[in-house]
Amino acid sequence: MFFRYDHEARRMHRRYWKTADRRAADRVKLDRLAREIPAVVPGAAVAADQPYREEDLAIDFAEDVPRLSDEDIARIVAMFEAAGAVAKVSSIHVNGWFGDFDKLSMTRRAMAEFFDRDIDAVRDDIVFAGDSPNDAPMFGFFPNAVGVANVRDFAGRLPAEPTWITQGRGAAGFQELAEALLAARE
Structure with a gap:
């Protein structure tokens, strides 16, 4: 799913991977x-930003709750997968959804529909920044992929690694990247 506001038309464009009926049926399963999951995995919680999510369920294991063990995180993943969902671990949540899509497939669609760009033709011109396993498809596709330092927490467990890793973790790493890009323009 992605949204894009068209200022000229004064309209929000929304794109979904699935039909409204399919999203509604999947929402029942996600609910x-x-x-x-929180009833079975003590300490796990539905993420605070869940009311703003349309296609996935985010289970918090480290943002607003004390960090859960790797075993508990694996239990959350297993519960999603047992229900037939895709489950991806981020630095703070396990995100689960139904369907065969990821950040790269939706980015590919957004680039084609909204920017009239073939992502394969411009991939060398794009810098992608991420921090966790759910970013692996993007890390593997973009030669200029950057991981913020906390991606090191997943060393050896990512199907694709970023080309570069910042010194800073989280927001500090994203800031470090932004400053490096701005400095390179000068």
């Missing part, structure tokens, strides 16, 4: 998991 069930939102009740079941």
Whole structure:
């Protein structure tokens, strides 16, 4: 899913991977998991930003709750997968959804639909920044992929690694990248 506001037309464009009916059916299953996972995995919680998510369920394991063990995180992933969902670990959440899409497939669609760009033709011109395993498809596709330092927490467990890693973690790493890009323009 992605949104883009068209200032000229004064209209928000929304694109979804699935139909409205399919999203509604999947939401029923995700809502069930939102009740079941915290009941089975002590300390896990539905993410605070869940009301703003349309296609996934985010289970918090380190943002607003004390960090859970790797074993508990694996249990959350297993519960999503047992329900037939895709599950990806980020630095703070396990995100689960139904469907065969990821950040790269939606980025590919956004670039084609909104920017009339073939992502394969411009991939060398794009810098992607991420911080966790759910960014691996982007790390593997973009030669100029940057991971903020906390991506090192997943060393050896990513299907694709970023080309560069910042010194700073989280927002400090993103700031470091932004400053490097601005300095390179001068």
